[in-house]
Amino acid sequence: MSEKNMNDVAQDGVSGLHEAAQSGIGHAAAGQPAGESARTLVLACNVAGVACEVSFRQSDTPRFFADYLTDPRAAEYRQLLGPVRVPYRQDLVDACLKEFPENGPAYAEWSAAYAEISNEMPRYNRFVFHGAAVEFNGKAYLFTAPSGTGKSTHIALWRSYLGERVDIVNGDKPIIRVEDDAVYACGSPWSGKEQWQRPVQVPLGGVCFLRRGVENTIRRVRPDEYINAIMNCIFIPTQDSALAGRALELLDQLLTRVPLYELHCDMSRDAVRTSFEAMTGKGFDDYTLPDEPKTPVATRQKTSDAADPTDVQRAADAAGAGDAASPANTADDTANVSETMSAIAATDATENEAAK
Amino acid sequence: MKIKDGFVLREVAGQTVVIGVGALSEQFHGMIRLNDTGAEIWKGLSRGDAPETIAEHLTKTYDVDADRALADVQAFVTDARSHGFLDEA
Numbered sequence: 001m002s003e004k005n006m007n008d009v010a011q012d013g014v015s016g017l018h019e020a021a022q023s024g025i026g027h028a029a030a031g032q033p034a035g036e037s038a039r040t041l042v043l044a045c046n047v048a049g050v051a052c053e054v055s056f057r058q059s060d061t062p063r064f065f066a067d068y069l070t071d072p073r074a075a076e077y078r079q080l081l082g083p084v085r086v087p088y089r090q091d092l093v094d095a096c097l098k099e100f101p102e103n104g105p106a107y108a109e110w111s112a113a114y115a116e117i118s119n120e121m122p123r124y125n126r127f128v129f130h131g132a133a134v135e136f137n138g139k140a141y142l143f144t145a146p147s148g149t150g151k152s153t154h155i156a157l158w159r160s161y162l163g164e165r166v167d168i169v170n171g172d173k174p175i176i177r178v179e180d181d182a183v184y185a186c187g188s189p190w191s192g193k194e195q196w197q198r199p200v201q202v203p204l205g206g207v208c209f210l211r212r213g214v215e216n217t218i219r220r221v222r223p224d225e226y227i228n229a230i231m232n233c234i235f236i237p238t239q240d241s242a243l244a245g246r247a248l249e250l251l252d253q254l255l256t257r258v259p260l261y262e263l264h265c266d267m268s269r270d271a272v273r274t275s276f277e278a279m280t281g282k283g284f285d286d287y288t289l290p291d292e293p294k295t296p297v298a299t300r301q302k303t304s305d306a307a308d309p310t311d312v313q314r315a316a317d318a319a320g321a322g323d324a325a326s327p328a329n330t331a332d333d334t335a336n337v338s339e340t341m342s343a344i345a346a347t348d349a350t351e352n353e354a355a356k
Numbered sequence: 357m358k359i360k361d362g363f364v365l366r367e368v369a370g371q372t373v374v375i376g377v378g379a380l381s382e383q384f385h386g387m388i389r390l391n392d393t394g395a396e397i398w399k400g401l402s403r404g405d406a407p408e409t410i411a412e413h414l415t416k417t418y419d420v421d422a423d424r425a426l427a428d429v430q431a432f433v434t435d436a437r438s439h440g441f442l443d444e445a
Contacts, residue, residue, distance in 0.1 A: 122369065222369075231375075238377045238378070239377065239378060239381070240377065241362070245366055248364065249367055279384045
């Protein structure tokens with residue numbers, strides 16, 4: 001969470017992005033509605049090792065992708081997976097503009113690209129996970145919770161007590177990459193209103209389900225205890241059964257290969273000690289001083305109080321069927337189906353508790 | 357009678373999970389979790405197997421008599437139907 005990353009979208013990468021858009025693959029897209037003079041350009045970016053070619057019309061749009069823009073002519077670009085080609089989807093842009101007019105058209109284009117790219121990620125053994133990931137000592141630690149519970153606050157506390165040893169991976173929507181050697185948490189251009197992100201890929205050391213509590217406690221949990229909760233957290237491409245199935249297979253890999261924890265915490269120093277020591281296996285006192293926070297928690301002026309339209313779309317509920325294994329229990333199980341089925345409230349509103 | 361098209365079933369962390377995709381995803385959000393026998397029945401119904409066929413299969417896999425197995429399959433079918441998971445044709 002360097003100062004640069006905690007601040008506005010970096011300005012310095014913008015010119016490079018724009019250049020990429022205008023050269024190489026930049027071209028007017030076909031299918032532009034008659035009478036519209038807007039020129040459709042294409043920017044090239046590297047999202048978690050996947051080349052993405054995003055059509056856009058607003059000159060401000062590349063700014064949202066700043067740290068991820070790449071030169072499509074470079075040799076490195078051809079080493080990436082993909083490309084995912086994101087056509088200009090006027091319907092998605094319009095829908096976002098209608099819902100969040102105050103955020104402007106460039107924001108709408110950036111949001112529309114999120115939906116398209118998230119859908120394609122399982123094809124490349126990746127999926128979008130709604131949570132906040134930090135890096136410490138070469139490992140990533142991913143915190144997840146319903147919005148408003150305080151995951152942004154918790155990672156900001158890690159930063160404030162542990163200082164520059166802790167860096168951000170992504171504050172809202174890291175991409176999980178599943179490989180034979182490790183499961184990685186990767187940065188992405190979509191990182192919530194704080195825009196805490198870095199274009200990195202870090203081996204994942206643990207996933208922590210965060211709950212508010214009066215005492216700070218943490219325990220390891222079994223994957224099956226948290227399936228319902230975690231299904232809320234992942235982006236599943238529900239328009240394509242093969243990709244949806246692939247996303248579930250990748251989730252299985254995440255749940256069975258990465259340690260899972262449940263943390264009950266307040267907003268104190270002890271909360272950080274509790275999660276840090278359990279997840280990293282290190283002594284908190286070896287990495288911090290016994291005084292007050294020494295690194296101020298950076299804050300960033302919000303551009304809007306509106307809910308983030310890039311929020312993970314699938315929400316289930318916490319009700320789950322039991323583990324019964326005899327035929328006699330099937331009726332009970334299907335009875336629970338109704339509870340599970342009926343719930344889909346997208347709960348993600350603003351996270352006003354963040355970065356206080 | 358058959359489970360509607362548009363459900364995806366996978367093992368996730370040892371649990372059988374079913375989600376709706378395509379048009380069904382608009383109708384059914386969230387997911388269905390099935391136990392082992394529930395998963396067997398679901399798979400049978402997805403193939404369009406008759407309840408008797410599925411029940412017979414269950415008696416070979418689990419320690420359950422034919423009458424009980426059939427009653428369980430029928431109860432499952434009733435539930436699945438009430439949730440709109442079945443194509444009756």
